Each structure stands twice: as C-alpha cells, then as structure tokens.
Amino acid sequence: MTKKKHKNSALKVQGGIDQPSQVNPSLSGGLHKFKKANLSVDEIYDGIISNDRTMLGRAITLIESSRSEDKEIARRLINRCLPHSGNSVRLGITGVPGAGKSTFIESFGLNLIDKGHKVAVLAIDPSSTRTKGSILGDKTRMEELSTSPAAFIRPSASAGTLGGVARATREAVVLCEAAGFDIIIIETVGVGQSETAVSQIVDFFLLLMLAGGGDELQGIKRGIMEMADLVVINKADGDNVKKAELAKRQYENALHLFPALPNGWTPKVITASALYNTGIDEVWQIVEEFVQHTKENNHFEKHRNEQSLAILKESIEQGLASGFFNSQVVKPLIKKYEQEVLQAKINPYEAARLLLEKYLEEIKKS
Numbered sequence: 001m002t003k004k005k006h007k008n009s010a011l012k013v014q015g016g017i018d019q020p021s022q023v024n025p026s027l028s029g030g031l032h033k034f035k036k037a038n039l040s041v042d043e044i045y046d047g048i049i050s051n052d053r054t055m056l057g058r059a060i061t062l063i064e065s066s067r068s069e070d071k072e073i074a075r076r077l078i079n080r081c082l083p084h085s086g087n088s089v090r091l092g093i094t095g096v097p098g099a100g101k102s103t104f105i106e107s108f109g110l111n112l113i114d115k116g117h118k119v120a121v122l123a124i125d126p127s128s129t130r131t132k133g134s135i136l137g138d139k140t141r142m143e144e145l146s147t148s149p150a151a152f153i154r155p156s157a158s159a160g161t162l163g164g165v166a167r168a169t170r171e172a173v174v175l176c177e178a179a180g181f182d183i184i185i186i187e188t189v190g191v192g193q194s195e196t197a198v199s200q201i202v203d204f205f206l207l208l209m210l211a212g213g214g215d216e217l218q219g220i221k222r223g224i225m226e227m228a229d230l231v232v233i234n235k236a237d238g239d240n241v242k243k244a245e246l247a248k249r250q251y252e253n254a255l256h257l258f259p260a261l262p263n264g265w266t267p268k269v270i271t272a273s274a275l276y277n278t279g280i281d282e283v284w285q286i287v288e289e290f291v292q293h294t295k296e297n298n299h300f301e302k303h304r305n306e307q308s309l310a311i312l313k314e315s316i317e318q319g320l321a322s323g324f325f326n327s328q329v330v331k332p333l334i335k336k337y338e339q340e341v342l343q344a345k346i347n348p349y350e351a352a353r354l355l356l357e358k359y360l361e362e363i364k365k366s
Contacts, residue, residue: 027128041073045080048179053152056179060154063171081178086304088177089291092198094188095208099232101187102141104208104274109142111280112183113150117212120152120176121185124169124194152181170311173201195224200307200314203300204290206283207231209251209292211243226258229267232287236271236279244271263299265290297349329362330355 039058047055063074095101109119121142137345140142146153154172173184186202188194199205207228225231236244261267268286272279294300324330337351 041076041080041208044073044077047083048077048081048175051180053179056152057154058177058336059175060168060172063175064168066249072226074171078174081174085177088173088182088184089204089287090173090184090186090202092186092188092195092202092205092285093208094195094198095234096210098275099208099210101208104232104234105185106142106185106217106271107280108279108283109145109151109183109185109275110148111277112284113145113148115284116181118150119145119183119185120181121187122152122169122172122176123187124165124189124198142208143264152176165194166200166261167315169197170201195227199227200310201301203294204229204287208234208248210235211240220342225254228255228266229290230283231255231267231269232279232340233269233271234274235275237276241271247271263294263303264297265293286334324356327359327362333358 044055044059044062059074059077062070062077063243065071065074085324093101093105095104102261112119123276142153145151170184171184176184184202186198188198195205205227207224209229209231211233224330233244233247233251248269255267255269258267270279270282270286273279289299294303325334333355337346338353340346341348343353
C-alpha cells in the first residue's frame, strides 16, 4: 500500500490493510445504477416495481428535490406508481421524548416481518430543516430492522417547510407501496404540527407514552391525544410494571372524556415493553381489529377519500399562493403595501384586495 504525502496535513498516514467497503454488500449490486446520471422515469419505475431499495431511495430523493427538472421527473414517476399504491396499512407513531420510539418501531417492525409483511419506515421532522438533525438520521438505532431485506428506513425529508415535508412524505408512501411494502410506518416528533400533517396521510394513529410520577398526562398536547387510536405505555418492565398499569388507567379515564370518533372506534390503551418484546403482538392485533372495523362500516375508504380531497385543496392553495408571490407584477408591490399597512395608511384587507386585483389582471393579460 503506497503512502501519500499531504503537504498541508498534520495527519500521519500509516500503512496497513485495505479497509472494507462502507457500502452494504446487499446494496452494492445496485450502486452503479444509483450513481448513473440522468436515469429515465422508466428505469426508476422498473427499479421500484422490482423492489430495488437503492432505486426507491433515489426516487424519494427526487421527490424531495427543489430542482425543477427533478420535480418534473418526480411528477411523472408518481403518476406511474399511483396505480400500484393504496394497498398498505399506513400507521402514524408519535410519542414524548424518551418514550423509546426507535426501539419500539424496530421491535414492532421485526414482529411484522416475521408475520410475512414488508415494512417501510418514514419520518416527519420539520425541526430537522433548522437543526440539520433527524429523528431517524442514525439508522444504527434500528440496526437489525435496517438490514432486513423486507424493510426500508428513510430519514426525515429535507424540504424547507412542514408542508413540503408532508408532501414529500405522502409521495414517498406512494413509492413505497408501489415497491410492495404493505405496512408503512410514519414516525413524528410529538410536537403537534407534524401530527396534524400525519393525520392527512395515515389510517391509524399510535401514541407512545411512558409511565411517570403522576404527571403522565402533562407531557402531551390534547390535540394529539384526540387523534390517538391506540395509546401504548412503553417500557412496562421491571420496576415500571405497576407504574405502567396506573398510567394505563389514567389514560383510559382521560380518553373517555373525549367525543366519540365518527368511525365508531373506541381508542384503546395497553402496556408494552419493546425491549422485552412484550405487548408487541397485541399492538398489531389492535391495528388489524381497527382496519377490519373501519372497512366493515366503510370509514376506512371514506377516510382515505377525505385525505385525497384535502390534499387536492391544499395543493391548489399552495399553487395559487406560489403563483401570486412569484408574480412579476405583484412582487414589487408587496413591500410597498406592507409599509403602508405598518404606517396605518391602509388596512390589511384593502391592501390584500388591491394586490389580488393586480394579480388577476396579470393573469387575464397572459
């Protein structure tokens, strides 16, 4: 092995054995495809349909991209994959910090794989766009699950806003379903806004909690509690078993105070230990019970239809807002009217009306 001299480096390079590749050997066969530039929609689509996880990762990178050429490829790709989507159960999982989400998701995911399922894990974490961190950035927290050929783990989307992250996640769900994953798990950070976004994506919402010192209900927002179809008190092992049972009763009492859900489902509370793999089977049994219940009363399909219509409305609003704020006529006027509003020369409603009039005039002329 030849040593190279680095003029500007204080590091001494020692000769020794060649280091092993840092690429997972199971993925190396598809690495040349990942590196290949300008892949066609057909090539990426064929890779996804044949469950090429490297190609699936590349496709998700495309839908997260802000480059116009990538957006166009992503749009065509989503349209191709859409007929192959919709056949999964989509689960949202959130919880307070320290609730053991990563350990729980790994234990739950491996349990599902043992039952013959294919599991994709995605994340929504708007904070990652500010801190450059990610709740799933370190896959070693799910080391066993991440190496399973029946699993796919994707860190948080890097889009700049919660709306952008949510859109990228929705489209990632379509791609994962087209790749044959029949269980999609979406993890969130438990801060409120992300959970509301997830409610427009998932079929079932699971809230992961801990047993504490009597203030179990203080660490989570009411809105998140109201969204929960199942509350799991995790880490119910060792000295925590009695505390977990007490917390379970407290959550059951709290859930009784909330209005009945329109789908007729009664939210449940159970205890579990992801570390010791207890209660994990029961979680899936409850999910299956929920799916059967909502399919029988047609709420499963109704909920998905409502989600699709909400996405349609949201996309129209985003498109109109983007067109308005990027208008060459409106752009120069916005600062002017902002100053006039701040100086109380005009009220905000009148300023908005005048700006919209200018924008509509521009559209008519084009």
